[in-house]
Amino acid sequence: MSRFAIAALAALGLASVAMAQGMPKPTTLVDRPSATGGEKLYVEHCAMCHGPNGMGTGLLGRRVQPALLEQRSGLAAQYVIMAARRGIGNMPPITRGEVSDADLKQIADYLAAGPHPSPSGAAK
């Protein structure tokens, strides 16, 4: 069983694991002190699902690698916008109330400029 799987089981309250083996820390803005623009907006609005322990990363990892969106290349900005607004697969649509068109464009442009293997200010 993978370390993630063991840790996930522990987090679900279904199996034991030493705490040192736990899930990765969720990525939030405190982990990216230098992030600006699209990267900052991505961390704020997307990382909960597309960060290291997110649902989106887990499900994408079943069919595509790398599963972390920031590490992907070839993501067209218009595709990102369409996927976010319409939803895709198990991902619900992201409404304009939650993320404005202007902010979504910055996020899409940031992902389209990927891969970002070492995002700015990220804890190494």
Added chain:
Amino acid sequence: MADIPLPRGFTAAKMSQAQKAFEAALGADKVFFTDLDRTAYEDKFAIDDARHHPAGAIAPTSVEEVQAAVKIANQFRLPLWPISRGKNLGYGTSAPELAGSVVLDLSRMKRIEFDEANGVVTLEPGVGFYDLYDYLQQHKLPFWLSTPGNSWGSVIGNALDRGVGYTPYGENTKNFCGMEVVLPTGEVVRTGMGAFSNAPTWGLYPFGFGPAWDQMFVQSNFGIVTKANMWLMPEPESLMGMDVEYDKPEDIKAMIDTIGPLRRERVLQQSPSIGNWLRAAAVLTRRTDWTDKPGALGDDVIDAIRKKFAIGWWGVSLRLYGREGVNKAAYTILENAMNAIKPLSIKPTSWVKGQPMEYSGWTGTPMTFPMQNINWYGGRGGHIGFSPLLPQDGTAALAQFKRTYARYKEYGMDYQGSFAFGERHLINVNAMIFNKDDPKMMSRIDPFFRQLVADAKAQGYGEYRTHLDYMDLVATTYDWNGGALRKLNEKVKNALDPNGILAPGKSGIWPTNYAGERKA
């Protein structure tokens, strides 16, 4: 352009006028009425995709803008459906009960204020668990959250729907201490000590003077909560506990009869949740990894799942929070009690401040990965939950489990059940995971759900929270004295909201002008 869903008595022209009024009051960048907007605010996990379609949405960013929106809604007699962040997946997401309502999206209201001395945070509805988690770290505040399995949503929105977490502060709605509310007629009130100008105790004493109203605005349609105080748990010195597995379905009786007294005595102060084998398998794997047979999973597959993950039929995690010396003493009590009912395994865990932290619900870490379970059947996944309230009685819980498990087999669905402790009650959460791309499966969900409601009703068990489709049905099960509570709710509703503009149908509460919309 598709037809705009409209509430009864509305025309497209009148809706267009209302849209223009919202744009004039809030600005066009906070008003969303395109076809794509309407689709985006629908229920992602809908059982029936034809229901609960909004006419549009608006996103005010201040209490004054909320008041302005309410004023327009009253002018046009237009129903509004408030959401905090709209992530209530499994209960309706951001969609309104009444089709044609305008979603009042509060996700842009994200102010956080923190009283560190008292551990009280004042939140607007758009603040999500990840936002607050980040805020605590940015400001190096030694407090932990109480996070649900889907932490994408709003902190106060979750508490307003009586969501739960796993720490001693896990019954989130109990952590409210004073609210700011816009009433359906536009006035702003503050509850508790917030009614007393400049009181330094708004977030400290929940009751104020005279009636205490916080719970009146929970799961209701009596007002729009624009701000609320919540108590957070101080970071403990120590976290200890154990993960315990039991072998047989019948072991649920002894588990509940052992844990219940410890919970009521407060040796155990958090809210453990006993769950079955599918909780792990559905998150970490897909059904096709195990079998291609239709119908509920057979014992051979269940055995294979248990073997792979080294888990029991049921598992439970117990955790102790606070001073290390106290936890050590309590741990011995828990260990003796759980060993006495012959577990498959007990695995201890221990942490003290300064050590590497476990990033899980036990430490109030926000998470979204448990929602991976919606991929269990493949396709466009979703789930709803049937969650009746039971006493902490092992015999009753075992009987309820047997009835429910038999129904899962009858309807050909894989069983994901849990029994979550409150202080005196159990919430028996039965998740129905489904694949929206499987029409045959989807056709079984509604009759299955209704059967479970009827089965539970016969035992005196009512749901604590439900999906939009079943709010009226569940409200009818609260039927004592001719449904006196619903009559009271609707008397209050009509008094506070004479035009019936706020969330008609929420929790089965309908204002008189929409009473004809009630379903069963």
